[in-house]
Amino acid sequence: MNLVIVDYKAGNVQSVMFALERLGIQATLSSDAETIKAADKVIFPGVGEASSAMAQLKSRNLDKLLPTLEQPFFGVCLGMQLLCQHSEESDTELLGIIPSKVLRFQTDLKVPHMGWNRLEKLQTPLFGGLQEQDYVYYVHSFYVPVNENTIAQSSYPEPFSAALQYKNFYAAQFHPEKSGPAGSQIIKNFLAL
Template identity: 60%
Template sequence: MRGKKVVIIDYGAGNIQSIKFSLERLGYDGILSQDAEEIKAADKVIFPGVGEASSAMKKLKSTGLDKIIPQLKQPVLGICLGMQLMCKRSEEGDTEGLGIFDVDVIHFEKKLKVPHIGWNRIKDLKTDLFEGITEQEYVYLVHSYYAPVCAETIAKCDYGVNYSSALKKDNFYGVQFHPEKSSEAGEKILQNFLKL
């Protein structure tokens, strides 16, 4: 396991330490990097994100990573804001995304309490990312914007509206929840990603 090179993209907009600790618990060394060559050479890439979409995108552009990420060929996992930045655009700060997933990220309706914080259930699970995960498993979320259900949805969540809690296109995966904070289920999902 330790032979696999797992790179966590370090662009100043992530909860990268908790992801690194989760990987270590699973027996992997996560390398923090914003070096294009190192990212391209990785076996697996994790693209985290916490914060505001437009400022996170500015950070990506300042390092040229906005051009590198969509060209990656190995399995890539976007987490939370990372997943949202992989979409076409986001209403948050009217931000142009990386365009990997063919969906726009929108704000929850005003009547709902935002951010949506805490444990919620995921359902309609598809792909090997959710192998061994039961329907209606609880995961941990913190977000005010969401990706609507679309052709690339591989898991859904309900918070006043059914939305995409996970997306997949080719070698790209995205999860709206935080696997590194989602107890045993989150650890299993991370492990499944690392085994892809």
Template identity: 65%
Template sequence: MEIAVVDYKGGNVQSVLFALERLGVRATLTADADTIRRADKILFPGEGEAASAMHELRAQGLDQLLPTLTQPFLGICLGMQLLGTHSEENDTDMLGILPFEVKRFPKDQAYKVPHMGWNNLHRLRSPLFDGLQDEDYVYFVHSYYAPVGDYTIAEGEYPTPFSAAVQHRNFYAVQFHTEKSGPVGTRILENFLNL
């Protein structure tokens, strides 16, 4: 099985590559369109800021390529947000694969932004979560979120409900870091590789 990890300078991808290695899977870190097109599975991790990420995706032509892919695709953290239509973060137009607008968490004295640390998943509804339980914990680091909608396959709360995971056709994405979420994150990666 060929696994491609999309390289758009979107943060530290080494932890994702190491997580795959622990599963006995070798992945190619690449921005090459042909390599991405022929891969059996695509991972799209990201950390950082939306406008810079979209600038890099456009510079490499990946903004045109990624929406056309038909193989199983997993966005992680910023890689999930980039699948939406628009972000409040620097008023950024995104890839438009899923019909959500990324919002900033409201300022609230009881909740610090960014939302950082372990939090529960709720209302799991996808084969991506086979073998997991409602209330399992995963690791989040984000200041922006996708609202809950028809595309939501898992929810989180901080303090407002948000999409912890989404799906549209072959595009799956999670707001949390699978590679930093211990056995739960490992199981999600395994389930994705088995889709």
């Protein structure tokens, strides 16, 4: 399988590469349009701040390319938020692939939402082999509200989108590459799509 990880200087690329390595899977790191287009599957990692990440994507013309992709695509953490329309983080226009908005947590609870939280209302083969209430690791201050493209939820304290799917675009707010055996299973499930 030709697996490509989108390279735009996202912070957690190394962690995603290592997670794949632990599963015995080779991946190519690339920002080249032809290489990404030719991939069987694409992983889009991300941590950090939305407007800087968008600037990195634009400087590589990836903001034009990514919405045109048709193969199974997996956005992780900020890589999920960037697929949406607009973020309250620095009032940033995003890639506009998934028709959702990204909002800041408005809660008395601690922000960032940092640590292990439960997955609920799991849908789609992305969560095959997992159970309701399995734990995954989160670190984020912005979230996507539950909507028609939500395929898993967590609560903090209100339910929010743990994962999204829109056509071939899958995405997770949590970090599967840091979520122990449950996270590995989700990566394997994506690769088997």
